[in-house]
Amino acid sequence: MQFIDLATQKDRIRGAVMARLESIVDRVQFIMGPEVAELESKLAAYAGTKHCLSCSSGTDALLIALMAKGIGPGDAVLTTPFTFVATAEVVSLTGATPVFVDIEPESFNIDPSLLEKGVEEARRKGLEPKALIPVDLFGLPADYRRLEPEARRLGLWILEDACQGFGGSQDGRMAGAFGQVGATSFFPAKPLGCWGDGGAIFTDDDELAELMVSVRVHGGGADKYSNVRIGVNGRLDSMQAAVLLEKLEIFPEELEMRDRVAAAYSSRLEGRVRVPSVPEGSRSAWAQYSVLARDGKDREQLMGALQKEGIPSVIYYKIPLHLQEAYAGLGYRTGDFPVTEDMASRVFSLPMHPYLKEEEIERVASVILA
Template sequence: MQFIDLAAQYQHLKTKIDKRIQTVLEHGQYIMGPEVKELEQKLADFVGVKHAITCANGTDALTLSLMALNIQEGDAVFCPTFTFFATAEAIAYEKATPIFVDSNPDTFNICSNDLEQRILAVLDEGKLKPKAIIAVDLFGLPADYEKLEALSKKYNLHLIEDAAQGFGGSITDTRGNTRKAGAFGDIATTSFFPAKPLGCYGDGGAIFTDNDEYAELIRSYRVHGKGKDKYDNVRIGMNSRLDTIQAAILLEKLAEFPVELDSRNHAAKQYTDTLQEQYKVPVVPNGYTSSWAQYTLQCDDRDKAIAEYKEKGVPTVIYYGTCMHEQTAFASLGYKLGDFPIAEKLARSVFSLPMHGYL
């Protein structure tokens, strides 16, 4: 069996996707064609925000967001240590300093209690200026944005939602108001890497915001800092556009996405019902919905469990076996083993089972 069966999804959507691609081939507007604008509007409508701006990939989405927020050298940006490298890489790329934060043992997401302690420690030291938080919706589950938004307001920090894995997830508050992943913080980002809940057939990404100023800046930065046209460059930007064929593919995948989310949640429930006596299974808090980018178990003897699944022909993957503070690229920050006990335990005990909309 496949860990993520993109072929099954394509066969299901083949006629519609092929027609969309053929339309692009016929009109020939391969860069920023009409499908890009159509996709951006439908993404904004799906998430429930004013602006959705597509770009070349999820890492660029983070970089563009940090550029719009004027993150720079001397700034401290807080992010989980248990995450994919791109989250912290984007911070370092802007010459800011990533300040790593421990994890919640049940949801895998950033721990708000540890986050506040890290903020206070940076303020006490006085060497860096606390500027922003990047929260990651790990494995499909939105982070605890009620607490995160309160902390960002308390300490006057920008909040970025990294929804690369969480797109399609949601939180319903006690008043019955539902917000979807991509609608939290000052700016949110996602990735359309093929393995993501909503993925294209290459690289792609998007940024979401209700802030008109940020949206205008991001639209400029993604095309070489353009002003009134592409030959009027008013700031230093980058080249980060979603190509039209990928937008065309995503339009058909987005139309089918709610059905696939139902299928993912059904599969996750079956996993939980079957495996909860054997492993520590994922926790979805009350009011939360996960898009199940991954179905991740915890096991003290992970190698043995993986070997048993392999014998049965079931593929598994480890997300993530190395925390950010353990990465060679961040060795100069001076973290040591034991600084993030929960995240380190997760890195040595988690493994993920197959998960997709056609399981």
């Protein structure tokens, strides 16, 4: 059984993708070809934003936004410790300091009620709190109903990390469209992934979009040899854009298929493990289907039983960021973020993709329920 089945999807779109790739090869226009502009236009329309800038990865999407906003030494950026390291890594790369805020146990996402505590911590450390990076973890948008007004009250601008959330929504707004700027990833395992690395940035802010265009390609000005600021080499290549254009065509259908898989899992597993919940008015993109065991020992037993039956499972995330060696210098200790630490000790993810068969879901469930 595959944890994520990219082969079935590849077979479905192979002909259309190969036709696009052959066209690119024939034109010999591998970087920033017309496929890139077409993709950006379609992604902006999908997300409901004025601008979309494609880029080389989800990490660069986050980094470009922070650089364009001038985040740097002495600044604090609030974010969650329960996420992939890239979310905090980009803050560190700018010279700013990540300040962690604990999560809600129901959603795995950052707790809006604790933002003020994070701002106070930043100021105690002599930092200026500037921004907030909520993460749409496992595909579920963070609670922007509460985050946006609270961030405004505290003087923070929001960079939405939708690297797992693209395709999700809340109250009719699509992931990527929250805050001042949103970022997503097209890593192959994402709900919408390419055949390599890729990402995108979304905003309605004209000035910010112009700045990010410059940062994306070496801080360019009037032409490629006029450099008006420090930037990165963050372009998306034409071939990845071609793949994404074909995947975007089937993306709405695949999201419905993911919904069905998640519902089938939940109906079978509820009561044995804590299954994920989706608040009313929200939709998850189901980047992962993550459950909670009773405790660490129970998780070990369940994952071991699955492994014996040839069923893969993965822990996202075993070590929270505040306890990672890379962030030892921030001075956090075990016990600082109790909800995060509890979730990290019990969480594990089951196979999730649009093409998971009913009999495969039943097989997974039978092992867990045994």
